[in-house]
Amino acid sequence: MILDVKGLNVDYITAKGAVRAVNDVSFQLRRGEILGVAGESGCGKSTLIMALIRLLRPPAAITGGQVWLHPREGEPVDIASRTDRELRRLRWRSMAVVLQSAMDALNPVARLSAQFADVLRAHGYKNTEERTAELLEMVGISPDRARSYPHEMSGGMRQRAMIALALACDPELVVMDEPTTAVDVVMQRQILAQILELRERLGFSVVFVTHDLSLLVELADRIAIMYGGRIVELGEAAEIYRAPKHPYTKGLRDSFPPLHAPVTRLNGIPGTPPDLRNLPTGCAFEPRCPRRFADCTERRPELLAVGDALAACHLHDRERTARA
Amino acid sequence: MKQGRWRFLTKRVAFYLATSWSAITLNFLIPRLMPGDPSSVIVRQLQRQSGESVSPEAVAAIQKLFGDPRAGLLQQYWDYLVSIARLDFGLSVSRFPTPVGELLADGLPWTLMLVGATTVVAFVLGTGLGIAAGWKPGGRLDGFLSPLSTFLTAVPYFWVALIALYVFGLVLGWFPLGGGYDPDLYGRPGFLGSVLQYMVMPATTIVFSAFGGWLLGMRNMMITTVSEDYVLLGRAKGLSAGRVMFRYAARNALLPSVTGFAMAIGGVLGGALLTEIVFSYPGIGYLLYDAVSKRDYPLMQGVFLLTTLTVLLANFVADSVYVMIDPRTREAGR
Ligand SMILES: Nc1ncnc2c1ncn2[C@@H]1O[C@H](COP(=O)(O)OP(=O)(O)OP(=O)(O)O)[C@@H](O)[C@H]1O
Numbered sequence: 001m002i003l004d005v006k007g008l009n010v011d012y013i014t015a016k017g018a019v020r021a022v023n024d025v026s027f028q029l030r031r032g033e034i035l036g037v038a039g040e041s042g043c044g045k046s047t048l049i050m051a052l053i054r055l056l057r058p059p060a061a062i063t064g065g066q067v068w069l070h071p072r073e074g075e076p077v078d079i080a081s082r083t084d085r086e087l088r089r090l091r092w093r094s095m096a097v098v099l100q101s102a103m104d105a106l107n108p109v110a111r112l113s114a115q116f117a118d119v120l121r122a123h124g125y126k127n128t129e130e131r132t133a134e135l136l137e138m139v140g141i142s143p144d145r146a147r148s149y150p151h152e153m154s155g156g157m158r159q160r161a162m163i164a165l166a167l168a169c170d171p172e173l174v175v176m177d178e179p180t181t182a183v184d185v186v187m188q189r190q191i192l193a194q195i196l197e198l199r200e201r202l203g204f205s206v207v208f209v210t211h212d213l214s215l216l217v218e219l220a221d222r223i224a225i226m227y228g229g230r231i232v233e234l235g236e237a238a239e240i241y242r243a244p245k246h247p248y249t250k251g252l253r254d255s256f257p258p259l260h261a262p263v264t265r266l267n268g269i270p271g272t273p274p275d276l277r278n279l280p281t282g283c284a285f286e287p288r289c290p291r292r293f294a295d296c297t298e299r300r301p302e303l304l305a306v307g308d309a310l311a312a313c314h315l316h317d318r319e320r321t322a323r324a
Numbered sequence: 325m326k327q328g329r330w331r332f333l334t335k336r337v338a339f340y341l342a343t344s345w346s347a348i349t350l351n352f353l354i355p356r357l358m359p360g361d362p363s364s365v366i367v368r369q370l371q372r373q374s375g376e377s378v379s380p381e382a383v384a385a386i387q388k389l390f391g392d393p394r395a396g397l398l399q400q401y402w403d404y405l406v407s408i409a410r411l412d413f414g415l416s417v418s419r420f421p422t423p424v425g426e427l428l429a430d431g432l433p434w435t436l437m438l439v440g441a442t443t444v445v446a447f448v449l450g451t452g453l454g455i456a457a458g459w460k461p462g463g464r465l466d467g468f469l470s471p472l473s474t475f476l477t478a479v480p481y482f483w484v485a486l487i488a489l490y491v492f493g494l495v496l497g498w499f500p501l502g503g504g505y506d507p508d509l510y511g512r513p514g515f516l517g518s519v520l521q522y523m524v525m526p527a528t529t530i531v532f533s534a535f536g537g538w539l540l541g542m543r544n545m546m547i548t549t550v551s552e553d554y555v556l557l558g559r560a561k562g563l564s565a566g567r568v569m570f571r572y573a574a575r576n577a578l579l580p581s582v583t584g585f586a587m588a589i590g591g592v593l594g595g596a597l598l599t600e601i602v603f604s605y606p607g608i609g610y611l612l613y614d615a616v617s618k619r620d621y622p623l624m625q626g627v628f629l630l631t632t633l634t635v636l637l638a639n640f641v642a643d644s645v646y647v648m649i650d651p652r653t654r655e656a657g658r
């Protein structure tokens with residue numbers, strides 16, 4: 001196990017009061033595992049992974065829970081409670097990040113080589129040039145591009161360079177926030193294949209965020225579905241896609257074309273994502289759920305075991321009581 | 325890429341040469357397009373001032389700059405260009421027959437030393453503090469510096485200068501009331517010291533009034549830049565706070581300020597006016613003030629030409645520096 005998240009809460013503290021964007025999230029990430037996180041825009045995906053590596057910017061703040069990182073060497077560390085100074089040692093060596101737009105995430109006035117060199121040097125690497133070349137080659141970029149500035153590279157190349165950069169210090173955990181939304185479909189496939197291949201070779205764990213569930217099926221080992229700041233379903237990737245346990249997951253699946261099959265019919269989920277300031281008392285998905293019933297407005301469903309997976313939906317209450 | 329940079333620079337050089345040429349030409353044309361005959365006005369005025377008739381050489385010198393009604397325009401233009409190329413700006417009327425070029429050469433070092441140096445100091449001080457304030461907006465440093473700067477930039481310079489003159493010059497008597505040096509010490513050992521002593525008040529007032537603007541500008545750019553993804557990534561990399569602050573945030577936030585700074589340097593000659601008047605400082609600004617009050621047209625024209633060319637030169641330097649510090653502009657130059 002590399003990551004053990006327990007009851008994580010993240011609030012945006014605004015003038016109108018706190019907005020809970022990540023609500024009581026718990027999960028474990030195995031070593032070398034790729035966990036996909038999917039959900040509609042605004043459900044808290046980015047907030048969650050930024051909290052995992054303590055990269056939240058005000059007004060966001062972790063207001064509860066723990067994020068236990070189990071590094072290769074040394075004691076487990078609760079990322080949520082350490083000081084910034086203590087975390088610096090772990091950054092990039094244990095946990096790295098790939099952001100959505102490499103164009104925005106790379107320093108526009110520094111050559112690629114400099115952006116590799118500073119982090120390598122900060123973490124004790126000696127032959128920074130050699131290491132940079134090696135990393136670039138790993139993602140299929142010719143090492144002589146190291147002298148380029150970000151604006152001189154194509155979008156796909158920049159994105160791959162970002163991934164190479166994330167792997168610079170051989171991290172154990174890489175969080176990726178929609179790293180392929182800024183590139184075309186062909187490049188997207190190439191990048192996903194590369195991530196899988198590099199994971200095999202280097203053995204790092206990934207938390208991969210996207211709103212495109214079909215993409216995760218090809219990449220992730222397990223998938224977590226988020227709705228209104230909570231995980232509403234968590235299970236094996238293929239299983240989640242084939243037999244979703246939560247009506248929201250099913251809706252999400254049916255609103256994206258599978259990567260391989262021809263597009264037949266797409267059904268978007270009717271209604272709009274919930275207002276985090278004003279969540280229903282029962283199930284947050286209830287106003288939009290095609291299968292809602294009386295219980296749904298009364299009690300909030302807990303994330304409980306359904307077969308091998310976890311789901312937060314009252315539809316499974318009966319099975320559970322039957323089994324008990 | 326390297327080639328792109330050169331092509332960009334060549335283009336800029338050509339552009340600024342053309343602009344300088346038009347500035348010089350305008351300087352030539354404007355007096356000649358004025359109704360009446362400026363040369364005769366100047367000659368008459370000179371006569372009134374000195375009470376004696378003006379020598380033919382002086383008349384010729386004035387006509388060379390302001391138009392000889394008898395000569396052809398093209399011939400005049402050529403003569404004018406030739407004299408400018410020789411740095412010959414004609415003779416001053418109010419201090420006849422001192423050449424304007426000599427007066428400019430006397431005043432220039434004073435202005436460059438006082439206003440040039442203080443502009444640099446104000447920029448470095450303001451920008452440095454602006455980086456610190458903008459790094460933690462709303463922090464203790466920012467909470468103190470930002471209101472202070474807003475206040476300082478709101479106070480008119482003239483007022484600051486007069487108060488300083490009154491308090492430290494007149495009431496306390498710590499510093500001399502005006503001038504650039506102690507005339508009694510001219511050419512003697514204590515001269516340099518007196519130059520510094522005379523500089524304290526004008527220099528302090530300039531820095532005092534100017535650094536707040538730099539501070540606020542840099543602070544606001546810093547705040548925008550700090551929320552950029554690449555600064556976040558710098559943090560994620562586990563680099564030291566100082567490195568993220570300077571190499572990631574400030575390095576990018578500084579880009580607009582560089583242009584502003586070069587402009588400010590270009591405006592040094594023009595900006596010297598107020599300071600030099602209040603403190604009777606012997607620079608270009610005081611020269612212009614003197615020229616205007618005594619209607620010394622050749623001198624005025626000389627100061628204007630010098631000021632215009634400085635602004636152009638500074639702009640050119642700004643452009644070139646910008647190309648060097650922002651790799652993205654090299655593309656645009658292609
Ligand atoms: N600066 C902010 N101030 C207040 N609330 C915010 C702020 N940023 C985000 N939020 C709230 O946090 C919620 C989650 O935002 P987050 O960016 O994590 O969503 P996301 O799932 O990553 O969405 P997307 O797919 O659009 O990237 C949003 O619904 C929004 O209400």
Ligand code: SF4
Pocket residue numbers: 246247248283284285286287289290291292293296301312313314315
């Ligand atoms: S708990 Fe009820 S409303 Fe919520 S998803 Fe399940 S069936 Fe739908």
Ligand SMILES: [Mg+2]
Pocket residue numbers: 045046047177
């Ligand atoms: Mg997001």
